[in-house]
Amino acid sequence: MRALLAIGAAVGLLLAAAGIVETAPRGGMPADTAALVNGVPIRQASYERALRALALDSREPLSDADRAHVLDRLIDEELLVQRAQSLGLDRNDPTVRNTLVSSMIESIVSGVGQEEPADDEVARFYEENRDFFARTDRFWVRELRFPVQRDGATGGSARGDEDARARAQEAARRLREGESLAAVGESLGADDLLPLPDGFLPANKLREYLGPTPARAATALETGEVAEPVRGGSAWHVLVMVERSRSAPQPLERVASQVRAEMRRRAGDESLRSYLRQLREEAELRIPES
Numbered sequence: 001m002r003a004l005l006a007i008g009a010a011v012g013l014l015l016a017a018a019g020i021v022e023t024a025p026r027g028g029m030p031a032d033t034a035a036l037v038n039g040v041p042i043r044q045a046s047y048e049r050a051l052r053a054l055a056l057d058s059r060e061p062l063s064d065a066d067r068a069h070v071l072d073r074l075i076d077e078e079l080l081v082q083r084a085q086s087l088g089l090d091r092n093d094p095t096v097r098n099t100l101v102s103s104m105i106e107s108i109v110s111g112v113g114q115e116e117p118a119d120d121e122v123a124r125f126y127e128e129n130r131d132f133f134a135r136t137d138r139f140w141v142r143e144l145r146f147p148v149q150r151d152g153a154t155g156g157s158a159r160g161d162e163d164a165r166a167r168a169q170e171a172a173r174r175l176r177e178g179e180s181l182a183a184v185g186e187s188l189g190a191d192d193l194l195p196l197p198d199g200f201l202p203a204n205k206l207r208e209y210l211g212p213t214p215a216r217a218a219t220a221l222e223t224g225e226v227a228e229p230v231r232g233g234s235a236w237h238v239l240v241m242v243e244r245s246r247s248a249p250q251p252l253e254r255v256a257s258q259v260r261a262e263m264r265r266r267a268g269d270e271s272l273r274s275y276l277r278q279l280r281e282e283a284e285l286r287i288p289e290s
Helices: 002-017 044-056 064-086 094-109 119-128 158-176 181-188 203-210 212-219 252-282
Strands: 033-037 040-043 138-147 200-202 230-232 235-245
Touching: 033 044, 033 064, 040 044, 040 064, 044 064, 094 252, 119 252, 138 158, 138 181, 138 203, 138 212, 158 181, 158 235, 200 203, 203 212, 212 230, 212 235
Parallel strands: none
Antiparallel strands: 033 040, 138 200, 138 235, 230 235
């Protein structure tokens, strides 16, 4: 029962916070209402959906007791929703807020782009985004890594960071002047543990070896280029692009399903951006000057 109440309260809270749960008009009970809870109606349609869900899990026809039990659970969850709102959980609880935002995004983009695009629309979209549907580029990167010296208190001293950065900058300068990677690394004390494989790697493998920030810097390089030193983890990295292999776009007939999926994804993104623009236009926003 506790699990059912928790699930029901979470769903009900999202509906209430999203403005989907209505307050009954004053006077009488609307004809399509199964119950009123502090003036908030439990719609007959919601009650019947809950009955159908229970009937699917039951081998016997539902009894009057089953029907009363379902209505009791809906009333309990509505009471919990109202209590949660009174406590401000829909505004102050990060889990509830994140779930609410996700549910709203899902409701906004649901069904957007579901209409199957015509073949000429798919072909036009593909031509406009040929590079997006290329095979994965591969990168031959070499690296010099200069670890930041640690101290016992902070795990990395300011002096250690400045020293590692200075050595990385010197390494980048000398590499651009044509010195060999091995000679520069040896003279400046680069860390040679866990070196990059000497050959082509896809971007995801570079991230595994280098970490996200250095990998992004590496994949932005052209053949023969030396990157500015970049801090990643507990070290400064100097990256050299030995060579990069650019893949040609695949024929449309091989990636048609991917093209259609990407069209749907972008349509959903645009729908969400448009919805947010409308909300901002209708909202009264005040941001204090810094």
